[in-house]
Amino acid sequence: MRIVDVNEFYSPSGGGVRTYIDRKMGIMAELGHELICIAPGREDRVEERPGGGMVHYVRSPGMPFDRNYGLFWDAAPVTALLDRYRPDLVECSSPWRPAWIVGQWDGDAVARATKVFFMHNDNVAAYAQRWLEGVASHERIERGFAWYSRYMGRFLDRYDAVVTNGPALEKRLRARGLRIDAAMPLGIERGHFSPTLRDEGLRAALLEQCDLPPEALLLLGLGRHHPEKRWPMVVEAVQRAGASVPVGLILIGTGMDSARIERRLRGGPHIRLFRPVYDRERLARIMASADALVHGSEAEPFGLVASEAMAAGLPLIVPDTGGCAEVAEPHSSELYAARDPGALAAAIVRFAGRDRAMVRRAAVLAAGRVRTDREHVEDLLGYYARLIDAKRAGVIAA
Template sequence: MRIVDVNEFYSPTGGGVRTYLERKMGLLAEMGHELIVLAPGPEDRIEERPGGGRIEYLRSPRLPFDRNYGLFWDEAAMTAALDRLHPDLVECSSPWRPAWFVANWKGNAPRVFFMHNDNMAAYAQRWFENVASGERVERAFAWYTRYMGRFLERYDAVVTNGPALEKRLRARGLRIDAAMPLGIERGHFSPAMRDDDLRRAMLAQLGLGPDGLLLLGMGRHHPEKRWPLVIDAAERAGATMPVGLMLLGHGGLSPKLERRVAGSPHIRLFRPVYDRERLARIMASCDALIHGAEGEPFGLVASEAMASGLPLIAPASGGCAEVADRHASELYEPRDAAAAAAAIGRLFARDRAMLRRAAVTAAGRVRSDREHAAELMRYYEGLVAAKAEAGRAAVRK
């Protein structure tokens, strides 16, 4: 089966979506399928992947506030690419122009809208959280939900990347046909990667000794990730206990965050780590992952941390809360730095050996990306078969 994923969220310097798609290409190739990602780029270009699949960039304008990403704008170019590739199934995940480009395409392949994110939570609710309740914001932006409903009705299936997003969208009255929880590359992440010497070295970089609590924050430096809240929580907790925070990431907020932590003795920002083995060693050698985004649709980073044997400190709603193991996590009231600091304190007060055992046990239950890919392909094969049968039935009539 050839799948074409029309994906505005893919960037060679991106985070979770890039990781997911790069791995998915190889997995589908092993299963005998082909995944081609159509992504916006500064020029028309094709990148073949050694394990199978490829990225085809269509020349598109860049986002003015983040030059790493682009916007599909040319419907004719998109239509021509789909006609040329002749897919068995088309995925789309952007609710803007690409949603309509794919819906308008005249090909016979099933169309699937794959929900990777929630713009209502990531933007509208965050923008107005200090002036209105979440419910009022939902009502004020009901036009956006209605807009989504209009293009979703033209798709053969609507799929989310996990239960958190499914619940949120169903509550707004949107049609969801299936939830396909993502998985992570279990071969890289493992508690066995823990390196006590590396842990001591990282704590020393933060000005702390081996008795310190080494927290890791990972993700793009974007407002929806709420890194200022995480920094505030670490500083509050650090006033009464030895807490260090490493933030791995980059983005538009990086200069502001660098200024914010300039006077913090135990908090440092680091560039993203793209080498998977090195990243796995870093993750397994920390003491906990801390996350601030309650609007996270699926806790991919949280799952990687759990597979590494790391406890979680996360908001009590959203994708990270959905995957968190209750024996190896401390959840807190979303958008509340004091509550996050209290969660850090609760984790610090727990018996380290017992917490470690609970986290290692939880690591064995983390869903793999192979499981996700196999389940998704079974679902897609059913859609293709149903579409073909409907076509044959129409001809017989």
């Protein structure tokens, strides 16, 4: 099977999308399939991967607010590559120009290719709900942005199937009246993470940096500093909880919201901000050595960082909606009302009052059940094979 992914979110300096595509490309090659990613770039060039697959960069304008990424605009170079590579299946995930480029592609190879739109994010939750939350209710914002769902519906009609990356996104989009044909939950490279990496000496050292003794609760916040992650809310909640229980927080990450987070940290002696850790073994050891992962974003469509934390044997303190809530292990995790710092503070206090040994046993047991990226790819390829067979048999209209 040859899959071509027209992916506007892929960048050599990118984060989660790049990691997902690179890993998917490698797994597909191991299984005897091929993935070609067509991505915007600063120049036209091809980057072949030793194990199989490639990234074909198309010279494109940069994104105005983040030069790490590019934007497709001209359809001709993209559709020419689709004609050239003659895919069995085309994936697209950007709801803007690429959705229409792929949806309207009518070149030489289109008759044999199955078109799939893969939903990876929720722009209404990530942007509109956050920008307007102090102006209108959640329900009113949803109604006000019904036009966006209607817009999406127009290009989704041009695809043979619409897939989401998990049940959280499936539920949201179905509630808006959008067609969803399948949910294919993502997975992680589980081998990097393990509860056996827990280091009590490292835990004590991290708490010491937070000016706390080893008996205190050590929370970990992990991810880019973007407003949708709601780190200032997390900081506020930890500061509130600290009035009742000894709790420290280490925040690992960087991004456009770093300065705002640093301002919020003033006067919070038990919270420390660290730059990203790119050594995966070191990061896995830090994750296994904390007492819980705390997360603020209800807009997460799947929650990869939550799954990685669980694979490290870490309980979760996460919002009650979104991807993190969907993967949380119920016996070791705490959920709180999304977007509410008081509810998060109360959840931290509840967690601190639980039997830590019992919670850890439940978390360690859950670690081995975390879904892997190979399982995701195998399930996805099986679904795609059925779509391709159905289209070629005439069950799905060309």
